[in-house]
Amino acid sequence: MFGVLKRNGIDRLSKALGSEKVNTSIVERKLYSYDATPIPVEREVPSAVVFPESKEDVQKLVEVCYEENIPIFARGAGSGLTGGAVPTSSKGVVVSFERMNRFEVNVDNTTATVQPGVVTYEFQQHVEKLGLFYPPDPSSFKYSTIGGNIAENAGGPRCLKYGVTREYVLGIEAVIKEGKTIRTGNPVIKDVAGYDITKLFVGSEGTLGLVSEATLKLIPKPPKRATALALFERLEDVGSAVTRIMTGGIFPSALEFMDRDAIRAVEDFKPVGLPRDVEALLLIEVDGSEGAVREQIKQIEDVLSSMGVKVKTAQSEEEAQKLWTARKNLGPALGNLKSGKINEDIVFPRIYLAEALPRLREIAKRYDLMMVIFGHIGDGNLHVNFLYDKANKEEEERAERAVDEVFELALSYHGSITGEHGVGLTKRKFLKWQFGETGYELLKGIKLLFDPKNLFNPGKVIEL
Numbered sequence: 001m002f003g004v005l006k007r008n009g010i011d012r013l014s015k016a017l018g019s020e021k022v023n024t025s026i027v028e029r030k031l032y033s034y035d036a037t038p039i040p041v042e043r044e045v046p047s048a049v050v051f052p053e054s055k056e057d058v059q060k061l062v063e064v065c066y067e068e069n070i071p072i073f074a075r076g077a078g079s080g081l082t083g084g085a086v087p088t089s090s091k092g093v094v095v096s097f098e099r100m101n102r103f104e105v106n107v108d109n110t111t112a113t114v115q116p117g118v119v120t121y122e123f124q125q126h127v128e129k130l131g132l133f134y135p136p137d138p139s140s141f142k143y144s145t146i147g148g149n150i151a152e153n154a155g156g157p158r159c160l161k162y163g164v165t166r167e168y169v170l171g172i173e174a175v176i177k178e179g180k181t182i183r184t185g186n187p188v189i190k191d192v193a194g195y196d197i198t199k200l201f202v203g204s205e206g207t208l209g210l211v212s213e214a215t216l217k218l219i220p221k222p223p224k225r226a227t228a229l230a231l232f233e234r235l236e237d238v239g240s241a242v243t244r245i246m247t248g249g250i251f252p253s254a255l256e257f258m259d260r261d262a263i264r265a266v267e268d269f270k271p272v273g274l275p276r277d278v279e280a281l282l283l284i285e286v287d288g289s290e291g292a293v294r295e296q297i298k299q300i301e302d303v304l305s306s307m308g309v310k311v312k313t314a315q316s317e318e319e320a321q322k323l324w325t326a327r328k329n330l331g332p333a334l335g336n337l338k339s340g341k342i343n344e345d346i347v348f349p350r351i352y353l354a355e356a357l358p359r360l361r362e363i364a365k366r367y368d369l370m371m372v373i374f375g376h377i378g379d380g381n382l383h384v385n386f387l388y389d390k391a392n393k394e395e396e397e398r399a400e401r402a403v404d405e406v407f408e409l410a411l412s413y414h415g416s417i418t419g420e421h422g423v424g425l426t427k428r429k430f431l432k433w434q435f436g437e438t439g440y441e442l443l444k445g446i447k448l449l450f451d452p453k454n455l456f457n458p459g460k461v462i463e464l
């Protein structure tokens with residue numbers, strides 16, 4: 001009986017959209033049942049992969065799925081790290097937005113209308129040629145999509161100065177329960193009419209509906225940038241250096257951190273000449289006019305030298321790019337260290353970093369685990385990685401227990417369990433810790449208002 005129902009639903013989708021947009025081959029279905037999550041997650045092979053090509057297709061597909069009770073798993077590039085795009089029901093369909101990859105820039109209004117499947121890097125390259133700038137720069141920006149970035153409220157190094165994806169989404173068009181289309185926001189900076197549903201949608205991880213279009217804010221492209229590298233003999237000094245920089249009248253466009261093991265891992269992976277004998281480093285980027293950049297670099301050199309920290313400024317764009325490539329290579333570089341990795345992205349208020357960093361190390365020591373820390377330290381967002389041998393179940397369990405302590409530590413300092421990777425499947429338990437009972441009830445209520453049948457990305461973010 002269920003088989004018949006399922007077939008009918010898929011047949012209806014094929015009829016409504018055209019069979020070339022609904023793929024039921026087992027190869028395709030299996031391929032689209034994964035994302036980049038490094039740990040095993042609950043995962044099912046979907047009954048079809050649907051490729052909408054327009055807003056109208058998105059509307060029609062949700063209408064059919066809602067009538068046929070088919071779970072809907074939205075997917076951008078599948079680069080998510082918390083299982084967000086992974087189907088959790090074999091009844092469901094994966095909706096891949098890769099064919100919705102067009103955009104239009106309104107230069108005079110400094111806004112753009114973007115389909116969800118646009119690759120972030122391609123969009124950024126295009127607007128920069130027009131003298132404009134779209135800052136959100138997750139390390140996955142070369143392949144991740146605007147739709148996935150919106151659903152995860154993605155961030156990256158530049159978000160310290162320029163803010164995360166949410167700051168750049170002025171409006172969205174989305175399809176929610178029963179195939180209803182909602183339009184929120186406008187291509188304007190100021191708009192306080194009603195509740196801010198646009199911002200609510202950003203970071204909703206495909207659980208409220210499908211984003212079928214977005215209006216993005218653009219800003220003028222900063223003319224110059226420069227990068228400095230600071231080298232630390234003592235981990236304890238990093239937090240104070242960050243505070244000194246951020247309170248010293250300097251506003252870096254990026255402030256990134258790598259600990260000793262992170263440095264060694266990238267040097268083993270693709271060497272760029274970073275010193276292997278320091279405890280930590282900071283990569284600091286400033287941008288603006290030529291004069292402002294020169295002045296800020298000088299201030300950074302003065303602040304750090306006065307603390308006894310060694311600092312070097314990249315002498316060319318090529319040298320700076322090399323340093324940033326090392327930072328962006330960290331994800332794959334860690335994969336070479338051990339077969340298993342749990343990568344968390346907790347956040348601490350910046351003032352507690354000096355205290356929290358050594359406490360993170362203590363957790364690793366207590367659980368006898370290899371830990372590598374790097375991240376967007378300027379906004380207190382740290383990627384804490386526990387590395388283990390997959391064949392060693394006991395070590396894997398130890399790593400899972402250590403992660404619980406890492407989250408407890410972040411929450412005890414009024415931080416967050418996730419700064420950018422989202423909750424997805426892997427952090428559901430911890431979301432309850434962060435929101436408490438009443439907050440969690442509100443989340444559930446919001447979810448059911450948009451999706452009373454729990455068909456949009458069921459099982460993700462919250463447990464109903």
Ligand SMILES: Cc1cc2nc3c(=O)[nH]c(=O)nc-3n(C[C@H](O)[C@H](O)[C@H](O)COP(=O)(O)OP(=O)(O)OC[C@H]3O[C@@H](n4cnc5c(N)ncnc54)[C@H](O)[C@@H]3O)c2cc1C
Nearest residue numbers: 076077078079080084138139140145147148151155206211
């Ligand atoms: C090497 C590496 C480095 C990374 N670095 C960063 C980083 O620096 N910062 C950061 O923030 N993240 C980072 N990530 C995580 C990931 O790339 C981001 O979360 C990214 O935003 C996901 O985009 P995507 O297109 O791959 O989306 P997917 O992974 O396909 O999907 C992510 C979520 O978005 C939902 N979704 C996708 N499209 C839509 C839509 N149209 N409507 C509704 N929901 C939708 C999915 O259901 C899912 O819940 C990194 C990942 C990797 C592999």
